[in-house]
Amino acid sequence: MSDDGTHAPASTDAEAPSTERPELDLLVWDAPNIDMTLSNVIGAKPSPTSRPRFDAIARWLVQAAGDRDVEGSVFANIPPAAATTMRGWIEALRSFGYAVFAKPKIHSDDDVDLDMLAHISDRARTHRLVRLIVASGDGRNFLEPLEDLARAGVQVVVLSFSEVAGYALESDLLTFVDLEDVPGAFITPLERVRLDALPPEGAWLRPTRSLRDVADG
Secondary structure, three states, X not given: OOOOOOOOOOOOOOOOOHHHOOEEEEEEEEHHXXXXXXXXXXOOOOOOOOOOOHHHHXXXXXXXXXXXXEEEEEEEEEOHHHHHHHHHHHHHHHHOOOEEEEEEOOOOOOOOHHHHHHHHHHHHHHOEEEEEEEEOOOHHHHHHXXXXXXXXXXXXXXXXXXXXOHHHHOOOOOEEEEHHHOOOOOOOOOOOOOHHHXXXXXXXXXXXXXXXXXXXX
């Protein structure tokens, strides 16, 4: 985001020589997507104990950055009716060191993907991106621009769930990290069976709906 609060068009071009720009590890978090995919993964509405801990994610980000600058930004859609209830969550994020980009959710197609890409582009101009972590399972909007950055020499990490981030798992240019593999990211293990980490003896995947609900539907 520029100084006047507006977003510049997405681009990976740098305005200053790389030697003059500080190195940066950048995390951008797609809150609507992560919340939706978490619900799909656990088959239920996330509770406080099943939501990711942003303090643990901050530690993971900082430890990998070493002496480089670090920045974490959370992008959120705010339905007008939920503004009051979401304020506490936003203030908690800010207290953990994250900047929050809040956008009203007025229409069904109001999302934050383009805002995330514009922010990444802005930081690529003002800093030398060393490591970019994108927390989103949305390959439709992110695959091509993230692979372009990876070709330009940025280490691009997709942070999501293996069940929904096939675009990152299948890419030869992107690195995938399952959110549950971040140390301390969840208070208790999520009730999920990961197909990419099955035990040798196999595992049961429980239904997310009952047979009677399906029959009645």
